Structure formats: structure tokens, C-alpha cells
Amino acid sequence: MATDIEHQLQQEIHAVEHILHRGPIDQHSAARAVHGSGAIGRFNDRVALIVTNGVGTMWCAYVFALIALISLPSVIQSLPTQGPQPLISWIAQTFLQLVLLSVIMVGQRVQQESTDQRSSADHQILGALHTINQVQLEILQRLDANPAAVTAGPASGETAP
Numbered sequence: 001m002a003t004d005i006e007h008q009l010q011q012e013i014h015a016v017e018h019i020l021h022r023g024p025i026d027q028h029s030a031a032r033a034v035h036g037s038g039a040i041g042r043f044n045d046r047v048a049l050i051v052t053n054g055v056g057t058m059w060c061a062y063v064f065a066l067i068a069l070i071s072l073p074s075v076i077q078s079l080p081t082q083g084p085q086p087l088i089s090w091i092a093q094t095f096l097q098l099v100l101l102s103v104i105m106v107g108q109r110v111q112q113e114s115t116d117q118r119s120s121a122d123h124q125i126l127g128a129l130h131t132i133n134q135v136q137l138e139i140l141q142r143l144d145a146n147p148a149a150v151t152a153g154p155a156s157g158e159t160a161p
Contacts, residue, residue: 056105064098
């Protein structure tokens with residue numbers, strides 16, 4: 001019974017060590033999983049990252065807002081003849097879609113950075129916990145090999161706590 005538990009424990013320790021040595025997943029390994037590792041996959045990764053990094057900035061949101069505002073005077077001039085419909089369309093189809101696209105991407109980038117920082121901290125904590133567990137296992141193995149050490153009193157010259 002004890003050997004089955006020890007065997008299972010050793011398997012779990014091996015699995016955790018494998019994960020710890022692999023380290024956190026980075027952007028490049030995730031990109032390979034999406035587009036593949038070939039030349040076309042690397043090209044697609046680069047294009048996607050360039051577009052995402054460009055559009056997902058507040059500067060892009062400001063540029064999109066200015067582009068949208070260029071057409072606003074003509075929409076306002078059409079209000080007396082066409083009613084509120086052009087203004088509602090301009091807000092929904094031009095301004096919101098252009099500007100919110102970049103703003104949402106910036107928000108997602110901020111959230112992702114927060115998630116990455118938590119993931120890194122979790123990885124460090126798990127590594128420390130793994131080390132602690134390894135030390136505990138080593139202590140238990142020593143005690144198992146020498147059960148008299150558990151029941152023995154303090155060595156000569158030492159005082160009991």
C-alpha cells in the first residue's frame with residue numbers, strides 16, 4: 001500500500017517538475033500553436049502582431065476619432081432634411097465602431113498584462129511550494145529510514161523546546 005502511494009507521489013512530483021522546467025508559456029509558443037511553425041505561419045504571426053500592436057493603442061483610437069469627426073459636419077447639415085437617422089447611423093456605424101475597436105483592444109492589453117503578472121507570480125509561488133514539498137519528502141524519507149530519530153529525545157547538550 002505504501003509503495004503504491006510513494007509511486008503515485010513520485011509520478012506527481014515528476015509531472016510538476018516537468019511543468020516547472022518548461023516555464024511560463026510565451027507569446028511565440030502560443031503563436032506557433034495558432035498558425036503553425038512554418039514560414040507562412042510565422043508570416044501570419046508577424047502581420048497579426050503588427051496590426052494588433054498598431055490598432056490596439058490609444059493613439060490609434062485618437063486617430064480614428066479624428067477620422068470619424070471629419071464626416072460629422074455633413075451629418076449635422078443633413079439633420080434638418082433627413083432627421084436624426086444620419087446622426088444615429090454616424091454614431092453607431094462610424095464613431096463607435098472605429099473608436100471603440102481600439103479602446104477595447106487597449107483594455108484587453110491592460111487586462112492581459114495583469115493576468116501575465118499574476119501568472120508569473122503564481123509560477124514563482126508554485127516553484128517555491130514544489131521546493132518545500134521536496135524538502136518535506138526528503139525529511140519524511142529520512143525519518144522513515146531512521147524511525148528512532150522521531151521518538152528520541154534531544155541530543156546531549158540540547159534543550160527541549
